[in-house]
Amino acid sequence: MDQRLPLKKSVTFMIIGFLIFIIYLYFFVGFEELSEVLENVNLTEYFLHYSLAVVAIILNIFFYAMTWHELLKILSIDVGVRKAFLYCWLGSFVDEVVPLETVTGEITRVYLAHRDLRNHVGELVASVTVHRILTSFVVLSGLTASSLFLIFTSNVEQYVLNLLILVLSGTAALVLFLFFLSAKEERAKKLVLMVIRIAETIFGKRLRQAGLSDKAQRAISIFHHGMRIFGKQPTKLLKPVIYTFSAWFSHMIVYHLVFYALGFSEISLSVSIVIFSISTALQTIPIGLPVGPLEIVMTSLYTMFNIPIATSGAATTLIRTITFWFKTIVGYVLFQWIGIKNIPTLPDMKGA
Numbered sequence: 001m002d003q004r005l006p007l008k009k010s011v012t013f014m015i016i017g018f019l020i021f022i023i024y025l026y027f028f029v030g031f032e033e034l035s036e037v038l039e040n041v042n043l044t045e046y047f048l049h050y051s052l053a054v055v056a057i058i059l060n061i062f063f064y065a066m067t068w069h070e071l072l073k074i075l076s077i078d079v080g081v082r083k084a085f086l087y088c089w090l091g092s093f094v095d096e097v098v099p100l101e102t103v104t105g106e107i108t109r110v111y112l113a114h115r116d117l118r119n120h121v122g123e124l125v126a127s128v129t130v131h132r133i134l135t136s137f138v139v140l141s142g143l144t145a146s147s148l149f150l151i152f153t154s155n156v157e158q159y160v161l162n163l164l165i166l167v168l169s170g171t172a173a174l175v176l177f178l179f180f181l182s183a184k185e186e187r188a189k190k191l192v193l194m195v196i197r198i199a200e201t202i203f204g205k206r207l208r209q210a211g212l213s214d215k216a217q218r219a220i221s222i223f224h225h226g227m228r229i230f231g232k233q234p235t236k237l238l239k240p241v242i243y244t245f246s247a248w249f250s251h252m253i254v255y256h257l258v259f260y261a262l263g264f265s266e267i268s269l270s271v272s273i274v275i276f277s278i279s280t281a282l283q284t285i286p287i288g289l290p291v292g293p294l295e296i297v298m299t300s301l302y303t304m305f306n307i308p309i310a311t312s313g314a315a316t317t318l319i320r321t322i323t324f325w326f327k328t329i330v331g332y333v334l335f336q337w338i339g340i341k342n343i344p345t346l347p348d349m350k351g352a
Helices: 009-030 030-040 043-074 079-099 101-117 121-153 158-183 187-202 205-209 212-232 233-263 269-285 292-305 308-335
Strands: none
Touching: 009 030, 009 079, 009 292, 009 308, 030 187, 030 308, 043 079, 043 121, 043 212, 043 308, 079 101, 079 308, 121 158, 121 233, 121 269, 187 205, 212 233, 233 269, 233 308, 269 292, 292 308
């Protein structure tokens, strides 16, 4: 049952998505218009702000890793800062290249940490679940605050308002669902067992023979043991919350710095937060937008806020060069360095 997704297949999808975005730029933005934007750039300002944006994305992974590291410390699990940083970068890489972003990065981190520890699967799952809740909550808070600011200070079009409400609702639903699963052990077991029974009905006796029900119940018990530890020590979550906000801010500021690199200082911080939050949400829905379509959506979103389409297209390209291509290339090198050829799935729960 250990199925893995070959990285080569993911690279193919990325290249196809990149070509789709290039075609979009050619027909809807225009290469001449893009060239004009780039020709008017002050090189000193560009290198200063773009270099800061690269530093910011590295800090984003660092603070993200520190959040997870602190959560693991609460559970008395020692992974180490260096390994936490490495595993979070690899998890981020998998999130970017696999079109089921909601779970694969977390699975990768659990797999890699379990490979070192040979134990604690349930606690590791609890740590990445709380990490996801904290991250989603900070994104939701930033999007809510920036959306309200824009609504009360600007004439926001109705379709933009509808989009903001939709994304806010989706992000809130994700946070509530994670709380729902984390709050009651029996409730989580019933839900997981219901899903397993449906899968067994569809796929037949092969799944029944795998003993998934027993494994799932054992894993959920261990997971909730970890969640109870967090519940008993809420004050210890202060540091992870600060690190989560730092990770959010250092990621979001990349979106803002790129416009300054292009010499476009008219963009407000609220617009940067809104576009960042929406694009993040669109990557974390159950079937997240892959490379290509996401860039098209981002470019369109910027134009909704009256930013010229050529500037929007150039900024989106430069933002995604850092937040996607830079992270992906470094992640791929790291994958090869530690000897992983395929994207891993969750380890067996026995011995958890």
